[in-house]
Amino acid sequence: MNAIELSHINKFFxxxxxxxxxxxxxxxxxxxxxxxxxxxxxxxxxxxxxxxxPDSGTASVLGADVFSPEFREMKEDxxxxxxxxxxPESLNAVQVGKIMAATYRRWDQELYDGYLKRFDLPASxxxxxxxxxxxxxxxxxxxxxxxxKLLVLDEATAGLDPIVRDEVLDIFNxxxxxxxxxxxxxSHILSDLExxxxxxxxxxxxxxxxxxxxxxxxxxxxxxxxSSEQVDCLRPEAIVAREASGYGGVRALIKRxxxxxxxxxxxxxxxxxxxxxxxxxKNR
Amino acid sequence: xxxxxxxxTYVIWRQMKYFLVMILIFSALPNGFNNAFAVVYASMLxxxxxxxxxxxxxxxxxAMMPYSTRDVVLGKYVFGWLCIGAAAVLSGLFxxxxxxxxxxxxxxxxxxxxxLGALCILAITLSVMFRFxxxxxxxxxxxxxxxxxGTAGAIASITVSGDGGAFAFQGPILVxxxxxxxxxTAVSVPLSIRFYTKRQG
Numbered sequence: 080m081n082a083i084e085l086s087h088i089n090k091f092f093x094x095x096x097x098x099x100x101x102x103x104x105x106x107x108x109x110x111x112x113x114x115x116x117x118x119x120x121x122x123x124x125x126x127x128x129x130x131x132x133p134d135s136g137t138a139s140v141l142g143a144d145v146f147s148p149e150f151r152e153m154k155e156d157x158x159x160x161x162x163x164x165x166x167p168e169s170l171n172a173v174q175v176g177k178i179m180a181a182t183y184r185r186w187d188q189e190l191y192d193g194y195l196k197r198f199d200l201p202a203s204x205x206x207x208x209x210x211x212x213x214x215x216x217x218x219x220x221x222x223x224x225x226x227x228k229l230l231v232l233d234e235a236t237a238g239l240d241p242i243v244r245d246e247v248l249d250i251f252n253x254x255x256x257x258x259x260x261x262x263x264x265x266s267h268i269l270s271d272l273e274x275x276x277x278x279x280x281x282x283x284x285x286x287x288x289x290x291x292x293x294x295x296x297x298x299x300x301x302x303x304x305x306s307s308e309q310v311d312c313l314r315p316e317a318i319v320a321r322e323a324s325g326y327g328g329v330r331a332l333i334k335r336x337x338x339x340x341x342x343x344x345x346x347x348x349x350x351x352x353x354x355x356x357x358x359x360x361k362n363r
Numbered sequence: 364x365x366x367x368x369x370x371x372t373y374v375i376w377r378q379m380k381y382f383l384v385m386i387l388i389f390s391a392l393p394n395g396f397n398n399a400f401a402v403v404y405a406s407m408l409x410x411x412x413x414x415x416x417x418x419x420x421x422x423x424x425x426a427m428m429p430y431s432t433r434d435v436v437l438g439k440y441v442f443g444w445l446c447i448g449a450a451a452v453l454s455g456l457f458x459x460x461x462x463x464x465x466x467x468x469x470x471x472x473x474x475x476x477x478x479l480g481a482l483c484i485l486a487i488t489l490s491v492m493f494r495f496x497x498x499x500x501x502x503x504x505x506x507x508x509x510x511x512x513g514t515a516g517a518i519a520s521i522t523v524s525g526d527g528g529a530f531a532f533q534g535p536i537l538v539x540x541x542x543x544x545x546x547x548t549a550v551s552v553p554l555s556i557r558f559y560t561k562r563q564g
Contacts (some may be wrong), residue, residue: 130426130563151429159427165420167374173375181366182428231427 080142082106082229082261083127086222088136090126091269097122097285100136107258109251110290111272112265113353114282120265121162123282124233127263128159141229155183158222160235164214168207172217174198176224183225183257196219211238217245223254230254232264236271244268248275268349279349281356288356293349300352301344304330313338320355367430367438370421371412378411383453390454403514405450406485407507408523409443413489414497426563434494436555440548443485451478453485472537479540480514486547493555495560531542 080154082149083104087355090097097119114120127138129145138145143153151334159291166343172195177347180186198216209217215238230251236244248271266272273293280290289296300319303310310321310329317337324330332355333344349354372379382405389401416422425435455474462468486509491503 125426130423130425140443151431154427154429157427161423161427163420165424167415167421169374169377169415170370178370178373181369212401256405342549 080106081139082108083110083125083263084137085127086137088126088133088138089131090122090131095119095285096134097126100126100285100287102127102280102283102287102290104261104263106256106261108277109255109262109264109275110278110280111271111276111293111349112263112280112282113272113349114265115357116267118282119285120282121233121300122285124161124231124263124265127266128154128157128231145361155185155225156227156228157231158223158225159226159231160215160218160233162234162237162242164218166206166214166217166351167294168205170206171203171218172206173202175206175217175221179221179225185226187224187226189221191224197246207221212240215239216243216247221248223250228257228260230260230262230264232262232266233264234266235264236266236268253274269348269353273349279353281353284359296349296352297347299335300334300347300355301333301338302330302347303333303342303344304328305336305359313342320358322355322358364430364434364436364441365398366435368442370514371438374415375411378408382408382444382450386450387515390457393516394477398474399477399514400512401454401562402447402450402474403481406443406481406488407461408446408521409439410488410492410497410507411483412442413439413492417497422563429476432556432560432563436559437552439489439554440485440555445516447478447481447485450481471499475537477514479537479544480517482544482545483540484514486551489506489553490555490558493562508550509530 081103083102084101085100088097089101095117100123102110102123112120112123121132126133127140127145129138130352132146140150141153141156143150151345154235154362169199170178176188176191176195179191180188194200198213198220200213200217202221206214206217215235219235222232232251236247239247249261251264252275255262256275262275264272264275276293278290279296281288291299303313304324305328307327307329310318310331313333314337317334319332319334321329321331331340332351335344338344385404386401389404422435451474454477456472458467458470458474488503488507491506495503
């Protein structure tokens, strides 16, 4: 079963549009949603949570149509962390816990208290006095404490210091040890996604350019750092994008299967692939 | 919906403490207008809670949780009804206690009319807030103040004439106000649900 299935989704806003979005996240996997600011990541998340109605197309999460009445029940199984933790400012962590206990049937107070301790979150401090990192930690604690099967995380690790970020990534990894647990995570920190994800989906100006297995993606592309003449020897379709790399050299993202045998290509990271793809898309 | 009412209670808890003090002061003052104002003012509390929601963008969070649009909207009405009910009970009790130690009378007519007036104000203003939002609804704020003061004043003058022996005059007013509160609420709730759904896109 697929945890998330978006099919031919179109949503027009005037100056921005999500066009023919097809995104599938198989159950038991972690999918990273990558894109520039304003590319449509948060809009995609709102669409798949039924918070925004598409102009056309269908969306289902955990097997339920997001616009069916059953989806409200299904939200019990979905933990969401948005790009900001939008809790009312006068609340504190204990009050948030009580509200969530009345919201979710499977709320685990002990687990929540454990996360508050683990994340070093003060119980009675007002939310308005929390730092951004603390706010995000509280949102993560809430998302994990009602025993969800799917986590939808929109820039959930932004604002966290590297040590806590690493701990949070470990928690997300632990979460997917259950075979029916899945995560969709959008982030600008591509190294986090490379560490965490099985799939990478890349969205650019409202178009989903690809959604591929991370390992396949890393096998598909390589980096060539050489002279401009040497790079020009390659078939144009083999070069995804290029950039000057100092001393007259060129650094280029190359499709391995289109490069001649014997060419020494470095291993590309997810960050390399995404940055070059954005450049390539801008140059087109 | 219980969760949403709990949230609103926590959110305006600080104001509630001041509000409680205000109810007691206004209930203690020997004037029908003051007694009515204490109860009618309670209809403004959901408006405050809504302003906090808007400032924190709580609606975006709520859209991700297992709340229906109906829960979110009706929650505000129920919260308002509870505030009005609590204010009326507190005001009534305080007036009763005062009547034991002073020679002033309890004005049940004022209290009932105040509750009905507050219900009408809640029904009118909440749908305006759901339509325009609290930020854009600043003009509605003047409407609320006008309605709160006007209703309190009207109730005071009606019950003063009632206390002079004209309960026959109060009776029809009570019936008209009850019908108005019912009709306005019955129209306001579905309208607010529609406005909120539209604003959520």
